[in-house]
Amino acid sequence: MFQDISPQVFDNHYDQRRAPIGTDYVVLYHNREAILHDGTLPRYQEVAAKWQLPGTAYTYLFSIDQTAFYLVADQVPEDAAYQYVETRRFTQLTPNWLAFAAATAAHLGWWYETNQFCGRCGHRMEQDSKERALRCPQCGQLIFPKISPAIIVGVTDGDSILMTKFLTGYNRYSLISGYAEIGETLEATIAREVHEEVGLSVHNIRYFGSQPWAPSESLLVGFFADLDQEKSIRLEHDELAKAQWFKREEIPHDDTTLSLTWKMIEAFRNHEV
Secondary structure, three states, X not given: OOOOOOOOOEEOOOOOOOOOOOOOEEEEEEOOEEEEEOOEOOEHHHHHHHHOOOHHHEEEEEEEOOEEEEEEOOOOOOOOOEEEEEHHHHHXXXXXXXXXXXXXXXXXXXXHHOOOEOOOOOXXXXXXXXXXXXXXOOOOOEEOOOOEEEEEEEEEEOOEEEEEEEOOOOOOOEOEEEXXXXXXXXXXXXXXXXXXXXXXXXXXXXXXXXXEEHHHOEEEEEEEEEEOOOOOOOOOOOOEEEEEEEEHHHOOOOOOOOOHHHHHHHHHHOOOO
């Protein structure tokens, strides 16, 4: 899956004292966009030479092996070689470990950008010196990076699996999914989403796996569940364009197993679940 970058090792230990070196990567982030140079993230030596930013402009994010990633939240001028692109394109970078790192960095960039001021008293937040947190110097409010939990559920009926298509956006087959609401267990989220999206009920819910998904600032948690009883699909037309049962041998080959959704679909196709 997307986060499987072995043999490279992701180390998200916060170490703001680490000074950047020439080969480290820099994410110059602004409003869900970031600078790319020749189709990849620029290195610190390029950024330092081109924009002469103060040392305080660089926020340490994490490391992949010995290579660190830094965030610059100040908007910088573009030119023909260095241009802002939408960060959702980061999942297409190569190699795979760089795509994962860039998308994760963009998730943190969004968090820093959208929490510049205290939601309690309105004062400007400051970075904590010991952990990845933002602290209000006025009222003491402390906030940490936000991750939204979301479920993906493969609803099965014997040798068939229910697949859906969204009304807009991602235009390939997928599985039922949705964000957990306050006060819900993940099992309750599954029951609600299945009922809301296709009007069905399920039982025998079982865990499959999880995936950090930076493009939506979420943690995806995958489950399989059995259909309760035969019943016609009642499609939620506000979100979905289609819902259809597929036998294992009829499942379309729509995507790769970089996503948890298609890892689950392929596991069902291959009789692994």
